[in-house]
Amino acid sequence: MAREQFNDLLWFxxxxxxxxxxxxxxxxxxxQSTLSHTIKRLETRMGVLLLNRTTRNVAPTEAGERLRQSLSPRIAEIEAEMAAIMEYRDxxxxxxxxxxxxxxxxTLVWPKLGxxxxxxxxxxxxxxxxxxxRNIVDGGFDAGIRLGESVEQDMVAVRIGPDWRLVAVAAxxxxxxxxxxxxxxxxVNHTCINIRQVAAGGLYAWEFEKDSQELRVRxxxxxxFNGSYEMVEAALLGYGIAYVPEDMVTDQIRAGTLQVVLDDWSQPFSGYYIYFPSRRQSLPAFRVVVDALRHR
Structure with a gap:
């Protein structure tokens, strides 16, 4: 296979x-124009449509998805071998x-890795x-960082932070x-600041617990918003009650610009983990990242 053809597959x-x-x-x-031309050239050479294109979305066709599933693990293996070879570097x-x-x-990853x-x-x-x-394999990621309760079961998971909790705050x-x-x-009788769960497509139902009683409130x-920091800013401006990680609002609570409500209903839960396929843990560069993040 010519190098140009191999690049076309990688770009697809x-x-x-x-x-x-x-x-x-x-x-x-x-x-973008170069990439579009390259994919059209690949489709012409293969004689099959690989991607469905609309003005808002791009998605693999049945043939494209089969090609993606075939390429993805093989490219991952090549990348893993290349990374292993780099172990011989200083x-x-x-x-x-x-x-x-x-x-x-x-709050956690950049302060440690930086x-x-x-x-x-x-x-x-x-x-x-x-x-x-995200499905980190399908998404082309080496690792993901999520709360312990959200980690995919077939992944290696390493704890990188302490337990924490969400708190309801308002000006x-x-x-x-x-x-x-x-x-x-x-x-339900208050104005609240919502956050949308991108994966589920819906709004997050606030989760509370007290004396073994669990409640979910919409x-x-x-x-x-789809980010917690914007929720904090809106709460400071008086737009209502926000439900955000406690460590994001410690200074505001101490200064009195935000006040915690329903404190006894906010219980701690498992903190962040980095998770990844088992083949990654032996790579030197990856070990540097995991060791730097590991919770001690």
Whole structure:
């Protein structure tokens, strides 16, 4: 197979994973027009349509999905072998792609890795911030970082952070006008700041627990985000009650700009884990990342 044909297959795989020519072109580092021309050339050479294209979406056809499923594990094996060969270098090297939430990146992952990566200039880490629960193999990721309860069962998982909890917070002015909820069910009479779960396509139902009683409450309000930091900013401006990680609002609670409600209904749960296929744990560059993040 000519090198050009091999590159065409690699680029097709990226488009199939990203479901977008724009994101795929940015990931590869080429123009969108060049990528589109390359995929059309591949389809012409193979004599079969590989991607269904609409103005809003790109998805593999039946033939394209079969090709993707065939290519993906083989490319992963090649990358793993290349990374293993790099073990002969003086220092670990390679590229690692991680999918994680904005909260995990800002509060845990970057504070730990930021102190380590300067010692490994040939180790490149790409962070993909997303609240969805990605299939890391299908998505072309080396690892994912999620709460322990969300980790895929067939993956190796390493704990990287302590237990934490979500807390309901609101600006004092809002609570002075609307009152303080005494029970999670009272939230249906309050203006709340929602967060959308990208993977499920729906709004997150707030989860509470007290004395072994578990409750899920669907709330309503003017604003919906897909990131917790924006929820905090909206709560500070008085848009209602937000349900966010406690460590994000410690300073605001201490300063009195936000007030916790339903505190006794907010119980701690398992913290963040990094999870990955077992073949990754033997790679030197990957071990650097995992060891730096490991919870001690």
């Amino acid at each position: 795989l990226v488009v199939a994973e990203e479901r977008s020519f724009t994101r795929a072109a940015a990931r590869i580092g080429i123009s 220092k670990p090297a390679g590229r690692i792609r991680i999918t994680l939430s904005d909260h995990a990146l800002r 102190r380590v990566l300067q010692d490994y200039p040939d180790l490149h880490v790409e962070f993909s911030v997303d609240s969805a629960f 004092p002015d809002y609570l002075a006008k609307r009152g303080i909820p005494e029970h999670p069910k009272d939230l 709330v309503d309000g003017q604003l919906t």
